[in-house]
Amino acid sequence: MWDDPSNMGDGLTLGIGTLVFVALALIAIPGVKFTKQKQIYLVYSLGSIFCMWLMWFIVFIAQMNPLIEPQLKKAE
Amino acid sequence: MSNIDTKKAQAIHMLRPEPMEYLQFILPEETAYNSIRQLGQVGMTHFIDLNPRVNPNKREFYKDISRCSDMRRILRFFKSQLDIHNRVPNKAVPEEGYRFTELEETFITMEKTMKDLLLSQTQMNHHKCELLEMKHVLTIGESFLSSAMTDARHGMEMIEKNPAAARAMGVDASQIRGLSFLAGIISQSKIEVFHRMLFVALRGNFVFEYRPVPEPVLDPVTNLPEEKWVFFVFFTGDHARNRIMRICTSYGASLYPYPTTKDEHIQTIADIDNRLETLVTVQARSDEQMEKELDIIQRNVTQWNIFVSRETGIYHSLNMFVVDSEAHCYVGEGWVPKRRMNDVNEALEVATRVSRSAVPAISHVLSSLRTPPSLIETNKFTLAQQKIVSSYGVPSYGEINPGLATLFTFPFLFALMFGDFGHGILFTIISLGLCAFSGLLEKMAQTSDIGRYFHLGRFFLVNMGVMATYVGLLYNEVFSLSVNFFKSGYKVDSVTGSVTRTHTYAFGVDPIWRQCDNYLIFTNSMKMKMSVIVGVLHMILGIFFSLLNFIHRKQWADVWCNFLPKILLLLSLFGYMDFMIIYKWMDPKGNKPMLISTMINMFLGAFQPIPDDTRLYQGQEVVQGILFIVAIVCIVWMMIPKAVIDIVEIQRKKKGAKGFKKTMIRSDSLHASTTEMIDIRPDELTSNVERSDSDSSSYSPYHQRQRKHLEMQPVSMDVVEEPEEEKEVSEVLVHTLIDTIEFVLGAISNTASYLRLWALSLAHGELGEVFYQYLMILIPKLVPVFGSVIGIAAWIGVTFGLIVMMEGLSAFLHCLRLHWVEFQNKFYQAEGYAFAPLSFKSIDYSAELFLPTEYELER
Numbered sequence: 001m002w003d004d005p006s007n008m009g010d011g012l013t014l015g016i017g018t019l020v021f022v023a024l025a026l027i028a029i030p031g032v033k034f035t036k037q038k039q040i041y042l043v044y045s046l047g048s049i050f051c052m053w054l055m056w057f058i059v060f061i062a063q064m065n066p067l068i069e070p071q072l073k074k075a076e
Numbered sequence: 077m078s079n080i081d082t083k084k085a086q087a088i089h090m091l092r093p094e095p096m097e098y099l100q101f102i103l104p105e106e107t108a109y110n111s112i113r114q115l116g117q118v119g120m121t122h123f124i125d126l127n128p129r130v131n132p133n134k135r136e137f138y139k140d141i142s143r144c145s146d147m148r149r150i151l152r153f154f155k156s157q158l159d160i161h162n163r164v165p166n167k168a169v170p171e172e173g174y175r176f177t178e179l180e181e182t183f184i185t186m187e188k189t190m191k192d193l194l195l196s197q198t199q200m201n202h203h204k205c206e207l208l209e210m211k212h213v214l215t216i217g218e219s220f221l222s223s224a225m226t227d228a229r230h231g232m233e234m235i236e237k238n239p240a241a242a243r244a245m246g247v248d249a250s251q252i253r254g255l256s257f258l259a260g261i262i263s264q265s266k267i268e269v270f271h272r273m274l275f276v277a278l279r280g281n282f283v284f285e286y287r288p289v290p291e292p293v294l295d296p297v298t299n300l301p302e303e304k305w306v307f308f309v310f311f312t313g314d315h316a317r318n319r320i321m322r323i324c325t326s327y328g329a330s331l332y333p334y335p336t337t338k339d340e341h342i343q344t345i346a347d348i349d350n351r352l353e354t355l356v357t358v359q360a361r362s363d364e365q366m367e368k369e370l371d372i373i374q375r376n377v378t379q380w381n382i383f384v385s386r387e388t389g390i391y392h393s394l395n396m397f398v399v400d401s402e403a404h405c406y407v408g409e410g411w412v413p414k415r416r417m418n419d420v421n422e423a424l425e426v427a428t429r430v431s432r433s434a435v436p437a438i439s440h441v442l443s444s445l446r447t448p449p450s451l452i453e454t455n456k457f458t459l460a461q462q463k464i465v466s467s468y469g470v471p472s473y474g475e476i477n478p479g480l481a482t483l484f485t486f487p488f489l490f491a492l493m494f495g496d497f498g499h500g501i502l503f504t505i506i507s508l509g510l511c512a513f514s515g516l517l518e519k520m521a522q523t524s525d526i527g528r529y530f531h532l533g534r535f536f537l538v539n540m541g542v543m544a545t546y547v548g549l550l551y552n553e554v555f556s557l558s559v560n561f562f563k564s565g566y567k568v569d570s571v572t573g574s575v576t577r578t579h580t581y582a583f584g585v586d587p588i589w590r591q592c593d594n595y596l597i598f599t600n601s602m603k604m605k606m607s608v609i610v611g612v613l614h615m616i617l618g619i620f621f622s623l624l625n626f627i628h629r630k631q632w633a634d635v636w637c638n639f640l641p642k643i644l645l646l647l648s649l650f651g652y653m654d655f656m657i658i659y660k661w662m663d664p665k666g667n668k669p670m671l672i673s674t675m676i677n678m679f680l681g682a683f684q685p686i687p688d689d690t691r692l693y694q695g696q697e698v699v700q701g702i703l704f705i706v707a708i709v710c711i712v713w714m715m716i717p718k719a720v721i722d723i724v725e726i727q728r729k730k731k732g733a734k735g736f737k738k739t740m741i742r743s744d745s746l747h748a749s750t751t752e753m754i755d756i757r758p759d760e761l762t763s764n765v766e767r768s769d770s771d772s773s774s775y776s777p778y779h780q781r782q783r784k785h786l787e788m789q790p791v792s793m794d795v796v797e798e799p800e801e802e803k804e805v806s807e808v809l810v811h812t813l814i815d816t817i818e819f820v821l822g823a824i825s826n827t828a829s830y831l832r833l834w835a836l837s838l839a840h841g842e843l844g845e846v847f848y849q850y851l852m853i854l855i856p857k858l859v860p861v862f863g864s865v866i867g868i869a870a871w872i873g874v875t876f877g878l879i880v881m882m883e884g885l886s887a888f889l890h891c892l893r894l895h896w897v898e899f900q901n902k903f904y905q906a907e908g909y910a911f912a913p914l915s916f917k918s919i920d921y922s923a924e925l926f927l928p929t930e931y932e933l934e935r
Contacts, residue, residue: 013580036087043483055547059585061661065664066577066598072592
C-alpha cells in the first residue's frame with residue numbers, strides 16, 4: 001500500500017503535517033512554567049492541539065484515495 | 077462553585093472536587109464573633125448546621141439577625157432614595173472600624189430625618205400647588221366677576237337704602253341676598269361631566285361660569301401638570317351649597333374661598349404671593365438638607381451594605397453552632413478543603429489574638445461518615461464551562477469532573493457543527509468584543525440574565541469562535557465559498573473539461589469540490605465518517621473516566637466486570653468500524669466496499685467467507701469472527717459476573733448481620749479515605765461523629781463532654797445514616813440486566829447520535845450557500861440597480877442574525893446535548909452537593925450590587 005508513487009507525496013504531506021502539530025505541542029509544553037494552573041493549561045492546550053490534528057488528519061486521508069471523482073458543474 | 081481570586085491563586089485542580097477535611101471548631105465566647113469573621117475572610121469553611129430542627133426564632137442569635145434585617149431594610153430605603161435622585165453610590169472602600177450598635181443608631185436617626193424631610197417636602201408641595209391654584213382662581217375670576225360683583229353689591233346697597241323702590245321694581249332683596257357662589261378649579265377632563273352633574277343635582281337653578289387656565293397647573297394630589305379650568309357656580313340656598321360641595325369632592329374639584337371686595341381681592345393675592353415666596357425659600361432649605369443627607373448616604377451606603385451583609389452571614393453561621401454554657405464556648409463543625417487548612421488555622425489564631433482571649437479558638441480534624449461537599453475552584457476562564465457542567469449536576473465527591481475535559485472538547489464539537497471560516501471569524505470578533513467591553517457587560521449583568529450569561533461566558537465564546545474558524549478553514553467554507561491557499565489537487569483541462577488528479581490538497585477540502593455537482597456526496601460521506609470517528613473517541617474518553625473513578629474508589633470488581641466489557645464491546649464494534657473507515661480511506665488500491673453491509677455481514681454472516689469484491693483486507697473473516705465473539709462475550713460478561721458478586725455479598729451480609737450495620741463502602745459510596753468495613757454495634761452508636769482510631773490522646777476532656785451534647789442531637793439527614801438498602805437478589809439481577817441493555821443499545825444509538833455533527837454542519841453549509849446564491853447572485857441579476865445593495869444588505873443581516881446567532885445557538889445546544897447525554901452517561905453520577913462556604917468575597921460581591929445575598933433569599 002505504501003509503495004504507490006502517487007502516494008509518496010501524500011505520505012510526505014501527512015508526515016510534515018503531523019510534525020507541525022507535534023511542534024505546536026512541544027512549543028506549548030514549556031509554557032507550563034509561566035502559569036500557576038498547570039493542570040488546566042496542559043490538558044487544555046494538548047487536548048486542543050490533538051483535536052486540531054485529528055480533524056486535519058481525517059480531512060486529509062479522506063481525500064487521499066478518493067472514492068468519487070469531482071464532476072464539474074455545467075457552465076451556465 | 078467558588079470563584080477564587082486569581083491574585084493569590086493557587087494551582088487549580090479541576091480533575092476532581094477538592095479533598096475535604098471535617099473540622100470541629102471550639103470557640104470561646106469572646107472569640108466566637110471574631111473567629112467567624114476571620115473564617116469568613118478566608119471563605120473556605122462550609123459550616124454544618126448542628127441545630128437543624130431548631131426554630132429560627134429560638135436560635136441563639138435570632139435578635140442579632142433581626143437587627144441586621146432591620147438595618148438592611150433601612151439600607152434599601154437609602155438606596156431607593158439615591159435612585160430617585162439619580163445618584164450612584166460610591167464604590168466601596170474597605171472600612172474596618174464599624175461598630176454594630178453605633179451604625180444601627182446612625183441608621184435609625186438618618187432614616188427618621190429623611191422620612192421627616194420627605195414628609196415635609198410633600199406637604200410643602202401640596203401647599204404650594206394649592207396656593208398656585210387659588211391664585212389662578214382669583215386672577216381669572218377677577219376678569220369677569222368684578223363687573224357682576226359691583227352690580228350685585230350696587231343692587232344690594234340700593235335695596236337697603238330704598239326698599240320700597242326696589243319692591244316696586246320687582247326685585248326682592250332676599251332674592252339678591254340669597255344669591256351666593258362658589259369658586260373652584262377642576263381638571264379639564266372632568267368639567268363637562270361636572271357641569272352635567274350640577275345641572276341634574278340643582279335642577280337647572282344655577283349659573284355656571286367657567287374659564288380655562290392658560291397654562292398647565294400642577295395638581296396637588298398627583299403632582300403632575302394638568303389642564304385645568306376655573307369655574308364659578310352661582311346658586312341660592314344652603315341646601316344647594318351642600319349638594320354642590322359634595323359633588324365637588326366627588327369630582328376632585330377644589331373649592332377656594334373667594335374674596336368679596338376688591339380690596340380683599342388685592343390683599344389675598346398679595347398674601348398668596350408672600351406665602352409662595354416663603355414656601356420657596358423653605359423648600360430650598362429643606363432640599364439643601366436633603367442633599368446633605370444624600371451626600372453622606374452616597375459616600376457610605378455601599379460599605380454599610382457590605383458590613384451589614386457580612387454581619388448577617390456571621391450570625392447565620394454562629395447560629396449553626398452548639399452552645400456549651402458550662403464551658404462558655406461555641407462548638408461547630410464544618411468542611412474545609414485540605415489545601416486550605418493552614419489558612420483556616422491561621423484565621424483562628426488571628427481571631428484569638430484580636431480578641432485578646434486567654435483561651436484560644438481551636439479546630440481539630442474529625443473523621444466523618446458524611447459525604448463532603450464538592451468544591452471545584454475556577455477562575456474567570458474556566459468558570460463558564462464549570463457552571464455548565466454543574467447545572468447538569470454537581471460532581472459527587474471523589475469522582476472525575478467532566479469540566480476539565482469539556483474545556484477542549486466542547487469548543488471542538490461546536491466547531492464541527494459550526495464550521496465556516498467567515499462565520500467563525502464573525503463569531504470570534506463578536507466574542508472578543510464581549511471581552512473588550514466586559515466592564516459594560518458587567519453592569520448589564522446586574523439586571524439582566526442574558527447579560528450575565530454573556531459576561532460569564534465571554535472567554536468561552538472566544539474559544540468556540542477560534543475553533544470554528546479553524547474547522548471552517550478545514551472544511552474550506554468561507555461564507556460558503558471556497559478558498560485556494562494551497563495548490564488544488566485537481567487540474568481541469570480547459571479544452572475537454574476533464575479532471576485529472578495530481579495530489580491531495582494539503583490543508584482541508586479541495587477547493588474544486590465547490591464547483592462540482594457531486595460536492596454534497598463527497599462532503600456528506602466525509603463528514604459522516606468524521607462524526608463517527610470523533611464520537612467513538614469521545615465515548616472512549618468517557619469510559620476511560622469511569623475507569624479512573626473505579627480505581628479511585630478501589631472498586632476492583634467494577635473495573636473487571638463493568639469497565640472492561642464496556643470498553644471491549646465499544647472497541648470491537650464501533651472501534652472496528654472506525655478502523656475500517658480509516659483503512660478504506662488510506663488504502664490506495666484495494667476494494668471500496670460499503671461499510672454498512674460489511675458491518676451487517678459481520679453479524680449475520682459471521683464466519684462465512686467474504687466474496688473477493690467486497691473484501692477489505694486479507695484475513696478479514698478471522699478478525700471479524702473474533703471481534704464478533706468478543707462482542708457477544710462482553711455482553712454476557714456485563715450481565716453475569718457483577719450480578720453474581722453482588723448476590724454473594726448480599727448473602728454474606730445477611731449471614732453476618734446482627735443489629736444495625738453500617739458499611740463505609742457500597743458500590744456507589746464515594747468517601748475515598750477509608751476502605752475497611754466498620755461494624756458499629758448499637759450501644760456504641762454516637763450520632764455523627766466517628767473516630768477511625770481509638771487514640772485517646774485526641775480526646776480532650778472537652779471533646780468528651782461535647783460528644784454527649786452531640787449524642788442528644790438529632791441526627792442530620794446526610795447520606796450516611798440511611799440503613800443499608802436491603803438489596804434483594806431480584807433487584808440486583810434487574811439492575812444489571814437494565815444496565816447491560818442500556819449500554820449495548822446505547823452504544824449503537826449514541827454513536828448514531830454523533831451524526832448530528834454531520835447534520836448540523838450540512839445544514840449550516842446549505843443555509844450559507846442558499847442565502848449566498850439568492851441574495852448575492854440572483855437578486856442583483858433580477859433587480860437592475862438596487863439589487864446589489866438590497867442583496868448585500870439582506871445578506872449581511874441574514875449572516876449575522878440567522879447564521880451566526882441562530883445557528884450558533886443551535887450548534888451550542890446540540891453540543892451540550894452530546895456532552896450531557898452521550899459523553900456523561902458513560903461515567904458521570906453527579907450526586908454531589910455544592911460547597912457553600914461563608915465567604916465574604918461572594919457576600920461582598922452581592923452586597924456591592926445591592927443584590928440579595930443567599931441568607932436573605934433563605935428568609
